Amino acid sequence: MINLSIREMSSLLASKQISIQELCGVYHDRCRAHNQSTNAIITLNEEFNADQILQAEKQLNGNQLLAGIPVLHKDLFCTNNLKTTCASKMLANFIPPYDATAVKKLNDSGMITLGKANMDEFAMGSSNEHSAFGAVNNPWDLNRVPGGSSGGSAAAVAARMSPVATGTDTGGSIRQPAAFCGITGIKPSYGRVSRYGMVAFASSLDQGGVMAPAADDCGLVLSAMTGHDTLDSTSSKQPQWQWKKPNSPDLTGLKVGVVSTWIDELQDEGIKLKTLEAINHFKDNGAEIIDIELPYAELAVSAYYVLAPAECSSNLSRFDGVRFGHQAENAKDLEYLYRTSRTEGFGEEVKKRIMIGTWALSSGYYDAYYIKAQKIRRLISEDFSKAFSEVDILACPVSPELPFKHGEKIEGVNMYQADKYTIPASLAGLPCLSMPIGFSENLPVGLQLIGRYFDEQRILSVADKYQQQTQHHLQMPEAFL
């Protein structure tokens, strides 16, 4: 059961070989069984909402492919009546009175919410060690991190505690944990998925996406999440997109851009080897490999770590202990209430970024940091525009490193530099995904595909064609078989 694709599960449900309750029960049991070792889930939906099951059964009869398929939501998607913590003490008891639009759309298509996935607090981090509910362990090696910030979603899918999970990606938070956990994860174009009800980290970069074993699974769930939302002014008015699975693995005519300096500079020989193998696979299937340059991408990490903290410093101001969230006890005055509620409620990484962002926006520094970073952002977008006038997709590494051990990396800048291959596409708002391309030292390696604006179809197609001929995405960590 747990090795089936969404399409396969769906046909079992449709032919009544299994009921929705049974399917959800299988995953529910796995969540219970494996949460102690992975810590991937913060809140398990103990009892499935009867209305949701009923609705799913209706949808199933209406041939809805996703009806009855369980899904895990990253714990920053607001879920009506179900605790939404953002892995923060600040929101440890926050129960939203509304659903995020993405959640609502998946509910409407009949998916069943299993629970809420662990993450780096407020989506800030690349290791899922920054969670008020404890670090998440990588199912491939429990001593190692699953990546972040959507680490709980990635680990849960890798351990097949859920067939699919939602995630969010601000600078790599879907792609890097997908790579670390050996699954497929897509961040769509900025504006493709409504941000309404997603607790904001950096509004101009945050995008909801999907993590699942295969590109086909991702395509099915992502197309159900997308569409214009009148509640989000940055949501795109592009026509509704529906994922179409390609029939053959043939890549003839496809122009794949490769930034060769990015591959040359990889220190990890295993990652380098797998990356080159995957690119050769494209070539063997008829794709043309073209060397391209992204000259300003070198500055991406610096720009990102100004812009994202700047937006976060403002977005997180609402957590002040006045109306909801953690409130300091025995506050004697307003300043004490603010200071103590926030000091107690936020973790170290969040506080660090709030301070960086506050500083970057301060009078006297704004032009030197924020404005300059915005300029770099534009230049990087232009780099991509140029590249996409020559090629159809870009293929590049996701992370320069394999999943590392807990506590191994503590220095901020060191950690931030590991985001250098994922951040450029985030700054440009482009669709991008990570797909498994094999193992090095028994740890998964991912390859990143970046596409043109709103061309999710193409990168998912290329990933699906690759997966038609390879088995990497079907591998499961032994302990969770």
Next chain:
Amino acid sequence: MSTKTQWEMVLGLEIHVRLDIESKLFSGMKASYGASPNSQVSFLDAGLPGTLPVINQKALEYAIRFGLSVDAEIPPVTVFARKNYFYPDLPKGYQISQMDDPIVGKGRITIETESGSKTIEITRAHLEEDAGKSIHDKYDQYSAIDLNRAGTALIEVVSEPQMSSAKEAVAYMRAIYTRVTHLGICDGNLQEGSFRCDANVSVRPLGQKTLGTRAEIKNLNSFRFIEKAINYEAKRQIKILESGGKITQETRLYDAEKDQTRSMRSKENANDYRYFPDPDQLPIQISSTMIEAQRKRLPEFPEAKIERYIDQLGLKADDAEIIANDLAMSHFFELSLQQSKATADLNAKFLLGEFSALLNTQSVSISDSNVTASAYAALLDTIENGMVSRKVAKQVLDDMWSTGQTAEQIIKEQGLGQISDASALSDLIEQVINANPDQVASYRNGNDKMFNYFIGQVMKQTKGQANPVQTKQILEDKLNNE
């Protein structure tokens, strides 16, 4: 002894205009004044996580309309920005406002001063959301927060520092007030804070080019207070400077009871608002179609109206000004003019005279008048067609007010119609002449004043209902032709 320095005031105003829109600037929540506390608060207004702002199109239209009314540039792109500060009545921890790309650019407005008309430049006008209300005096142990106002739509109109007296500042404020109320984008209710202003006040020796250090007086919501506050503040600054002191740049509050300003916070304690473009919203394109649609909706402003009243309706300049400057009154006037056969002059005179006097005694504004413009028009017609005199019409108006009946009904029921029957009048006048031989003799001996005595007698006998024009004519005939 040196000669005493002559000081000049330099004043700039920031006016906050609450837009008269049913819903808030970004949340779509209702925004009516005076609702029970926290009954008009959406998830966004409460700053709940994951909620997002979506601009109210009507607010954009109103702001553009305002811009056009002050001859301002409307840039093709406008951007919202966040102004960051912590306060319990600011749920998101930032106010959505505008910084670099306001919806309204440079504009201008003309005011009348003692030395003639003067053009004041408007630096910009931008859209922003209001904060909620903190209530500190209701509970001993707590401050209370009402978020009904949080997120309601304002435009802030910023002037250049080009006014040089409190009177000019008031004239400018009135000119903007007239604009926004005539445009129908603001209800103009000063008590409810729909129109309030911050005044930047500085002084400098007459002739000096550089500006003095300024103080900002916050939250003035009456034309009278702003004049007093500015005059007080300028005097305070001059006193400090003349005794060798220095002005600190600060924010001050005006205490109307004590008629003085006091310090609220100094520049050192001022917030660094860390403005930056709101990443939850994309820059908004303002198309020329949008602008032209608003241009078509611009109403006639008082200046043009006064001219039209004088040139086309033949009103006296004073009457034209009073009516044209009062939106509700000019509306009432024009509506009644359309429905009445009476001349515009009679209409205006009665409106400013008897009608206004009644409104005053009833303490009711013309827009809430018991007597509608059409009922008033019908009353004017009874004067025009000679049914009643203006004096009786005043009495009829009082009754219309209290009973809600029409003028004709009242006149009929109370028998107030003028006696316009020439033969009846003629008989009556004959009797009066016969009954007063001495007075007749006196008149005929050249005492012209005696004529009014006869008019009085006729009116007395008819309880004021004799048609005055006819009475005069018949009397003249009878007295002059023995």
